[in-house]
Amino acid sequence: MPIRENIEAVRVKIAEAAKAAGRDPAEITLVGASKMNDAAACREAIAAGVDALGENRVQEMTEKLAENAYDGAPLYFIGHLQRNKVKQVVGKAALIQSVGSDPLLDEIEKQAEKLGIVQDILLEVNVGGEDAKSGYTPEEVFAAAARAKTLTHVRLRGLMTVPPIETAPGGNLTNFQKVSRLYVDINQKLYDNKFDILSMGMSGDYPDAIRAGATMVRVGTAIFGHRAYPAANQEGTV
Template sequence: MSIKENIEAVREKIAEAAKAAGRDPSSITLVGASKMNDAAACREAIAAGIDALGENRVQEMTEKLAENAYDGAPLYFIGHLQRNKVKQVVGKVALIQSVGSDPLLDEIEKQAEKLGIVQDILLEVNVGGEEAKSGYEPAAVFAAALRAKGMAHVRLRGLMTVPPIETEVGQNLANFQKVYRLYVDINQKLYDNTFDILSMGMSGDYADAVRAGATMVRVGTAIFGHRAYPAAKQEGTV
């Protein structure tokens, strides 16, 4: 199937999940996770109507920016971001989804201030408490949201999560529901219901994420096809 056909199939599945949850399918933003796909694939996805593209790696994103790969769609950074690479991302993307520590949050604020801009961000929630993953523990997210609220050069739009890899279909539904409750609580208590993004769900579980309240899903393999990962470096399916 072509990228266009894959996007249509994903949108159909999103629509089914949204309607089952009593939600409007048009309220769900579809992000194409374009890691390890070239500029031509990005352009094909944009031509097919993808809502946004998301990159995981700074170097790859920088190279594709130089090729004008993302022209016509918003670009989001969705991968682990190191503090020493913040200056390569702030101001280059519409949204940084993976802000998972106070030092990273502070560095983004510092760089955005230098550029005289306000950078939109999401706080990443390590809902599974996995040592190998970045992100705030659920119990620490409220304090991080309060910290972000006091900054002049970042705007917190909501939350993002990458749950543990499923060993059984539907296993992450409870994790998605947990992050949704956290999102609602912080939104009501700190942000006067101005949050508008809850980014969760990837190729294997985005329908469950939509059922649980996601407003944004990040889909790679189901749109672009399987990636050829280097040996011994395979990760969860985005």
């Protein structure tokens, strides 16, 4: 099925989930997770009306930037970010969603200061406590948000999460609700309700994420089709 039709189908499901939760579908930002898809596919998704594109890998993002793959839509970095690659992402991505440690937060602040910009970020919550995944634990994220508030070259706009892989329908609803409660708590207590992004949900579970309060979903397979993952990849389907 072509990308345009896939996006239309995803929009229908977004609308259904939002309405079931008493929400306006217009509140939900659709990010096309374009990992392992070429510049032409990115352009097709933009032309079809995706709200933004999200990349997981710095090298791939850099290559596609050189090909003007993201012209016409915001570019978000949604994958694991190593500190030594921060300088390649700060100022290039409109939003870095995967800030999951204090050293990474400090490095982004440092690079943004060098560029004289304010970099928008989200804090990543490792809601399942998985050793293989980065991110703050639910117990750590409040302190991290307070730390981010003291920095002058980053702007914290909310939270994101990649929950454990679940095969049962609704299997991650509880995890999404947990991160949603953290989002509301931090927003009220630290940020005067100025947060505007709760990034949760991928191809297999974004309707549940929306029901739990997500304002942004990151959808790859349901838009671009299945990817050929290496056997060792255990990060789930974006």
